[in-house]
Amino acid sequence: MSTALNLPAVTVLGLGPMGRSLAGAFLKAGLRTTVWNRTPGKDGELTEQGAAGAASAEEAVAAGELIVVCVVNYDAADAILRRDEVARALKGRTVVNLTADTPDRARDTAQWAAAQGIDYLDGAIMTPAPSIGTPEAVFLHSGPRDLYDRHRTALDVLGGTHTHLGEEIGRAAAFDIALLDIFWTAMAGYAHAVAIARAEGVTARELAPFAQGIGAILPPLFETFAEDADSGTYSGEINPITSAVSTMAHVVAVSESHGIDAGVMRSVEGQARRVIGLGHGTDGFIRVAEVLGRH
Ligand SMILES: NC(=O)c1ccc[n+]([C@@H]2O[C@H](COP(=O)([O-])OP(=O)(O)OC[C@H]3O[C@@H](n4cnc5c(N)ncnc54)[C@H](OP(=O)(O)O)[C@@H]3O)[C@@H](O)[C@H]2O)c1
Numbered sequence: 001m002s003t004a005l006n007l008p009a010v011t012v013l014g015l016g017p018m019g020r021s022l023a024g025a026f027l028k029a030g031l032r033t034t035v036w037n038r039t040p041g042k043d044g045e046l047t048e049q050g051a052a053g054a055a056s057a058e059e060a061v062a063a064g065e066l067i068v069v070c071v072v073n074y075d076a077a078d079a080i081l082r083r084d085e086v087a088r089a090l091k092g093r094t095v096v097n098l099t100a101d102t103p104d105r106a107r108d109t110a111q112w113a114a115a116q117g118i119d120y121l122d123g124a125i126m127t128p129a130p131s132i133g134t135p136e137a138v139f140l141h142s143g144p145r146d147l148y149d150r151h152r153t154a155l156d157v158l159g160g161t162h163t164h165l166g167e168e169i170g171r172a173a174a175f176d177i178a179l180l181d182i183f184w185t186a187m188a189g190y191a192h193a194v195a196i197a198r199a200e201g202v203t204a205r206e207l208a209p210f211a212q213g214i215g216a217i218l219p220p221l222f223e224t225f226a227e228d229a230d231s232g233t234y235s236g237e238i239n240p241i242t243s244a245v246s247t248m249a250h251v252v253a254v255s256e257s258h259g260i261d262a263g264v265m266r267s268v269e270g271q272a273r274r275v276i277g278l279g280h281g282t283d284g285f286i287r288v289a290e291v292l293g294r295h
Pocket of ligand 1: 015017018019020038042070071072073076077079080099100125127128130
């Protein structure tokens with residue numbers, strides 16, 4: 001057992017920036033922490049702080065009750081967990097897999113774990129490595145509720161907010177993917193805006209305060225549009241899609257006049273025109289969500 005408040009001894013498999021932050025937070029809270037990484041030499045700072053550095057994944061697993069996995073993707077996680085020696089050592093222990101990947105990969109690994117007699121929770125981390133151990137950290141979890149409740153106190157030492165999204169193991173990854181979709185398409189929009197602004201002689205610095213203003217419009221819309229999307233009403237009273245589509249066409253025209261790829265905005269404009277063609281021109285933009293999956 002760990003020395004801290006009867007919390008379990010933990011093992012962290014994977015010492016990239018995130019794995020190191022997780023292990024650091026466990027150590028800071030006084031949990032007995034064992035660490036392992038495929039490529040040796042990444043545990044120096046952690047062992048200086050009191051972590052035990054294991055020579056193999058199976059040795060690391062044997063030293064912990066709660067096994068936290070955080071590597072680049074599920075190919076990597078499976079390459080570690082599914083080796084016979086490791087799978088044997090994991091039997092009867094709990095794995096919390098905080099590696100990011102798709103909901104189907106989480107379901108597949110959960111099925112494998114059940115067949116091995118391994119307790120399994122999946123999770124996603126929605127904030128950067130430096131947030132771990134601070135109130136800003138955001139963790140999403142899915143899997144058996146009683147298992148989550150049993151390990152909640154140990155997970156809490158990682159800081160921030162922890163939300164159990166349901167027993168269906170793919171839920172944390174499903175939220176992760178949807179949220180990454182927002183993040184990366186928004187970042188793609190920003191990178192594109194910088195390219196257009198530059199071509200028009202506007203620096204990213206000059207644009208920044210106004211870019212922040214546009215960004216700030218979005219959060220309240222996620223509430224309003226959630227109502228629309230879940231009820232299927234799509235009110236376009238404030239900005240009907242017939243009006244929105246004309247501003248999209250301006251972005252395409254200016255991009256192409258400067259030889260800048262307009263693929264993303266062309267695709268958005270095409271979806272909006274499709275909505276109009278289906279007779280929903282007076283609806284709001286989020287009606288697009290209805291047609292995206294239709295052929
Ligand atoms: N960094 C962040 O701010 C952040 C934020 C949110 C979520 N996440 C998620 O956290 C996870 C870990 O991210 P990270 O930032 O720590 O770094 P990363 O670059 O995504 O992953 C590095 C880790 O993966 C291991 N790895 C890669 N291929 C492997 C393989 N085939 N077999 C065994 N291990 C392998 C690396 O081991 P080697 O050292 O041996 O290559 C290293 O431990 C990812 O799923 C990431 O999406 C990260």
